Amino acid sequence: MSFDENLINNPSKGMPRLLEIMRALRDPEKGCPWDIEQNFKTIAPYTVEEAYEVADAIERENWEDLKNELGDLLLQTVYHTQIAEEENLFNFNDVINQISEKMIQRHPHVFGEENRNKSASQQIKDWESIKAKERAQKNQTGVLDDVAINLPALVRSLKLQKRAARVGFDWPDILQVLEKIDEETRELVEAKQHLSQEKINEEFGDLMFSIVNLGRHLGVDSEEALKKTNRKFTERFRFIEDSISLRGLKIEETPLEEMEDLWQMSKKTLSN
Numbered sequence: 001m002s003f004d005e006n007l008i009n010n011p012s013k014g015m016p017r018l019l020e021i022m023r024a025l026r027d028p029e030k031g032c033p034w035d036i037e038q039n040f041k042t043i044a045p046y047t048v049e050e051a052y053e054v055a056d057a058i059e060r061e062n063w064e065d066l067k068n069e070l071g072d073l074l075l076q077t078v079y080h081t082q083i084a085e086e087e088n089l090f091n092f093n094d095v096i097n098q099i100s101e102k103m104i105q106r107h108p109h110v111f112g113e114e115n116r117n118k119s120a121s122q123q124i125k126d127w128e129s130i131k132a133k134e135r136a137q138k139n140q141t142g143v144l145d146d147v148a149i150n151l152p153a154l155v156r157s158l159k160l161q162k163r164a165a166r167v168g169f170d171w172p173d174i175l176q177v178l179e180k181i182d183e184e185t186r187e188l189v190e191a192k193q194h195l196s197q198e199k200i201n202e203e204f205g206d207l208m209f210s211i212v213n214l215g216r217h218l219g220v221d222s223e224e225a226l227k228k229t230n231r232k233f234t235e236r237f238r239f240i241e242d243s244i245s246l247r248g249l250k251i252e253e254t255p256l257e258e259m260e261d262l263w264q265m266s267k268k269t270l271s272n
C-alpha cells in the first residue's frame with residue numbers, strides 16, 4: 001500500500017486528507033505498528049469513549065473542545081471504514097451514501113411529495129412505519145430488534161420501554177407504575193433476606209427498570225437525571241473535602257457525623 005504524501009501535507013484538502021492519513025497509518029510497510037494491529041473490536045471501545053467526550057464537551061459548553069472531540073469521533077468512522085476497505089467489506093463512500101439514502105427515505109415530507117405540515121403524533125407514526133420497513137429489510141421483525149445491545153443500560157431501558165409503548169404495551173396509569181415499584185422493592189427485600197446474590201442482582205435490575213419506567217411516565221430521562229445527581233454529589237463531596245482540608249485534617253480520619261454536618265452545609269451553600 002502506498003500513500004500520497006502531498007495530499008497528507010495539504011491542509012486545504014479536508015476529508016480526502018484525513019482518509020489518506022488513515023491509509024498511511026495502516027500501511028503494512030511504513031505505517032504505525034499500533035494502528036496496523038487494530039481491528040473492529042479493539043477500536044470499538046475508543047469509538048464509544050469519543051462519543052462520550054463529545055457529549056461532555058457539549059455539556060460543558062466548551063465549543064473549542066467540541067470541535068476537537070468531533071474530530072476524534074470522525075476519526076473513529078474513518079478508522080473503521082479503512083479496516084472494512086482492507087477486508088473488502090465496504091469503504092467510506094459506501095457509508096456516506098448509505099446514511100444519505102437513509103436520511104432521504106426517513107424524511108419523505110422534506111425530500112419527497114408528502115405534506116410536511118403534520119402533527120407530532122403523525123410524524124411518530126410515519127417514523128415507526130419507516131423503521132418497521134427498515135427492520136423487515138434486515139430480517140428484524142420484532143419491535144425491539146434494532147435497539148442496540150451495547151447502549152448504556154439506563155438508555156437502553158428507556159428505548160425498550162418507548163418502543164414497546166408505541167405498540168400499546170404500557171401502563172395506562174402512573175399509579176400502576178408506582179405499584180410496580182412497590183412490588184419490585186418488596187421482592188428485592190425478600191431476595192436480600194432469603195435468596196442468592198444472583199437473585200438479588202436480578203431483583204435489583206427489575207427495580208431499576210421500573211424506576212426508569214416511572215421517569216418515562218413523568219417525562220424524565222433517567223440517564224440525564226442521574227447525570228445531574230452525579231454532578232451534584234461530586235460538588236457537595238468536594239465541598240466536604242475542601243472544608244476538611246482547610247482545617248488541616250484528613251478526610252479519612254474525619255468522623256462520619258462531622259462529614260454529615262458538612263454535607264448538610266453544602267446543600268445550603270451550593271446553588272444546586
